[in-house]
Amino acid sequence: MSGLETKFLNLTLPNPFILAAGPPTAKGELVIEAFKAGWGGAVLKTISLEPTPLPKPRLHVIKSGRDKRGMLDIELFSNLSVERWEDEIDMIRASFPDRPLIASIAGGGSPPDWQEVIRRLEPHRVSAFEMNVSCPSFAGGKGEKLGQNPEALEKAVSWVREATKLPVIVKLTPNVTNINFFAKIAMDAGADAFTISNSLQGLGGIDLDTFSPLPSVDGIGIIGGYGGPGLKPVSLRCTANVAKNLPLPIIGCGGISNWRDAAEYLAAGASAVAICTAVMWNGIQIIDSLTKELENYLNRKGFASPTDLTGRALPNIVTFPDLDLSLNLVASIVNEICNGCGICVKACTSGAYQAITIVEDLAWVDLLKCSGCGLCVGVCPLNAVRLVQSVN
Numbered sequence: 504m505s506g507l508e509t510k511f512l513n514l515t516l517p518n519p520f521i522l523a524a525g526p527p528t529a530k531g532e533l534v535i536e537a538f539k540a541g542w543g544g545a546v547l548k549t550i551s552l553e554p555t556p557l558p559k560p561r562l563h564v565i566k567s568g569r570d571k572r573g574m575l576d577i578e579l580f581s582n583l584s585v586e587r588w589e590d591e592i593d594m595i596r597a598s599f600p601d602r603p604l605i606a607s608i609a610g611g612g613s614p615p616d617w618q619e620v621i622r623r624l625e626p627h628r629v630s631a632f633e634m635n636v637s638c639p640s641f642a643g644g645k646g647e648k649l650g651q652n653p654e655a656l657e658k659a660v661s662w663v664r665e666a667t668k669l670p671v672i673v674k675l676t677p678n679v680t681n682i683n684f685f686a687k688i689a690m691d692a693g694a695d696a697f698t699i700s701n702s703l704q705g706l707g708g709i710d711l712d713t714f715s716p717l718p719s720v721d722g723i724g725i726i727g728g729y730g731g732p733g734l735k736p737v738s739l740r741c742t743a744n745v746a747k748n749l750p751l752p753i754i755g756c757g758g759i760s761n762w763r764d765a766a767e768y769l770a771a772g773a774s775a776v777a778i779c780t781a782v783m784w785n786g787i788q789i790i791d792s793l794t795k796e797l798e799n800y801l802n803r804k805g806f807a808s809p810t811d812l813t814g815r816a817l818p819n820i821v822t823f824p825d826l827d828l829s830l831n832l833v834a835s836i837v838n839e840i841c842n843g844c845g846i847c848v849k850a851c852t853s854g855a856y857q858a859i860t861i862v863e864d865l866a867w868v869d870l871l872k873c874s875g876c877g878l879c880v881g882v883c884p885l886n887a888v889r890l891v892q893s894v895n
């Protein structure tokens with residue numbers, strides 16, 4: 504029988520699902536309700552010395568038809584003061600004295616900016632600090648984030664390290680070319696773990712009547728943070744990159760919508776996962792299906808705990824020269840399933856090697872033309888195409 508208990512640093516979580524910093528952790532009563540619902544831990548909305556006002560509006564849900572693809576936000580840190588957070592944390596601790604409760608913090612260009620927040624919050628029994636390094640960099644140019652500037656990152660992590668014996672988790676930004684470079688700087692400056700990752704810089708869209716960005720505040724807007732399903736491949740890649748190269752534990756974060764996404768992050772090297780957008784869209788109750796279905800999967804695979812899954816995929820994530828380029832696969836249509844809709848024909852004709860046509864109302868593959876790219880497998884709505892070993 505599998506269990507979901509998860510060890511992360513010195514913390515024990517009842518399951519690997521953590522509420523990421525954001526609106527679902529913007530006040531104590533929300534966190535209490537989430538813990539009651541069964542969440543394994545929570546990262547509080549980022550706390551800084553001065554409360555941050557909230558732009559209105561600040562969210563734009565990006566859709567394709569009725570499907571939600573992601574969300575653009577222009578929200579920064581918590582609008583509550585540090586004093587207020589001291590009370591909120593006390594309230595959470597009165598109901599849940601031991602559940603992992605991580606304080607996300609952000610500061611500026613001098614040690615007290617970070618250390619004062621730590622000094623104030625630590626006595627209220629937070630379990631760890633997560634550094635939000637997606638805040639403006641004090642060392643770099645306009646618009647640069649702390650997590651994009653090596654010198655600034657190194658300084659800020661060492662100030663935080665100096666100020667606390669609690670675990671220090673650095674939440675890396677994916678908006679860099681080489682995430683390992685920044686992860687190593689954070690590790691060398693004293694980080695104990697990473698959250699990977701924060702949101703991707705994005706522009707939610709343009710209103711074609713007013714030419715305002717989406718979202719906009721009275722017609723003007725800023726580059727925001729893109730999260731939700733569209734972020735997953737980027738953050739998953741960042742997670743695997745860092746997990747392959749550095750020994751620190753990772754909280755995987757970005758576009759997790761269901762137990763599968765979470766399991767993939769664990770397989771890519773994360774020890775726990777954090778979720779924001781999916782909770783904002785569907786409510787804290789998603790924890791029920793996340794935990795049940797992850798547990799079922801672990802049972803099916805014979806894994807005793809989420810830890811058994813951590814990093815399982817890493818040996819299979821390689822670089823191009825490691826691929827066996829002699830492997831010869833071709834598409835094969837399952838005639839019993841194909842209904843001759845022709846979607847694969849269009850895709851193959853314009854996007855691949857013109858190998859598929861409709862013959863007697865069914866898709867037919869010319870094996871001499873098929874290059875085994877897999878496009879038809881992906882676009883078939885009925886799952887009627889397989890890749891098989893070529894006999895030629």
Ligand SMILES: Cc1cc2nc3c(=O)[nH]c(=O)nc-3n(C[C@H](O)[C@H](O)[C@H](O)COP(=O)(O)O)c2cc1C
Pocket residue numbers: 523524525526548549574576578579580581607635674700701702728729730731732734756757758759777778779780781
């Ligand atoms: C409205 C909103 C506010 C957020 N606020 C914070 C924050 O205060 N601190 C932080 O580190 N991340 C913040 N995030 C980023 C999330 O914690 C998370 O890293 C990101 O959204 C990717 O995860 P997701 O795809 O599950 O949403 C926020 C995200 C959203 C959508």
